[in-house]
Amino acid sequence: MFQLDYGDPRPLFEQIKDQIKTMILRGVLPANQQLPSVREMASNLTLNPNTIQKAYRDLEAEGYIYSVRGKGNFAAALSQQLKTEQQTQLKKQLKETLTAMLHLGISPEEALQWVKEAYHTEGGEPQ
């Protein structure tokens, strides 16, 4: 179900968190969709249930999922606040990238070209 990279310096629970976040933000996991149980996911990924639980607890604290004792974990409805946060972060990220490009000697015109190009090559599905 998920892709773990043991070479990645980032901890496993973070990798799991990010993948779930992405799925929720992109609508792959609709609201109230049930997630695999802590034990099941742990079994599938061959790691400890505690690791999954940490990921789930964090995600709940951040508003991406909600937990119901005895029932399971479910994708939360994507709040406007969460969307706005994400947008803000993406904007910041975009600006950082553009700044780095500028300082590397790439003109704004070239940058715009890159942007258009990125859209034209959509379907390659980066990441």
Next chain:
Amino acid sequence: MFQLDYGDPRPLFEQIKDQIKTMILRGVLPANQQLPSVREMASNLTLNPNTIQKAYRDLEAEGYIYSVRGKGNFAAALSQQLKTEQQTQLKKQLKETLTAMLHLGISPEEALQWVKEAYHTEGGEPQ
């Protein structure tokens, strides 16, 4: 000379590496400019010389600096290869950001608007 964030999960030597990289890529550190000695930098940042040495060794392996035994560490001339690598990475980063924006419901038109906006607000120097 450098800014260390002990709250950052990233190791110290990585933070140092990145800051030096950025300075070199942006021309703040011209070719053959001498860097502080391992021991001096360690003293300034109040950490162990080994930590600095690790950063320097990595940077040399990546082609950002060169070391001369008995003399010191110096910024390398920014090779075309290094620039190209950096450009490739930025392009990839840009595309990932744009893809995420798309999936968040931001149209290409809006995205372009963001890009222009980012340039207009230059001077705020993000990061």
Next chain:
DNA sequence: CGCACTGTAGTATTCGCAATAGTACAGTTA
């Protein structure tokens, strides 16, 4: 009820790796 599932909480332990501490050796320069 009893059973099998779910989440939750806690402790103890292992393990990896960043970072420290310390010593030693080699090359440069005045």
Next chain:
DNA sequence: TAACTGTACTATTGCGAATACTACAGTGCG
């Protein structure tokens, strides 16, 4: 020679991720 430089070790500490294990609480179903 003296005081710098880089480099190479080994040993140790310390932190946090991940494991292992146990236990308890709520849900759903036959």
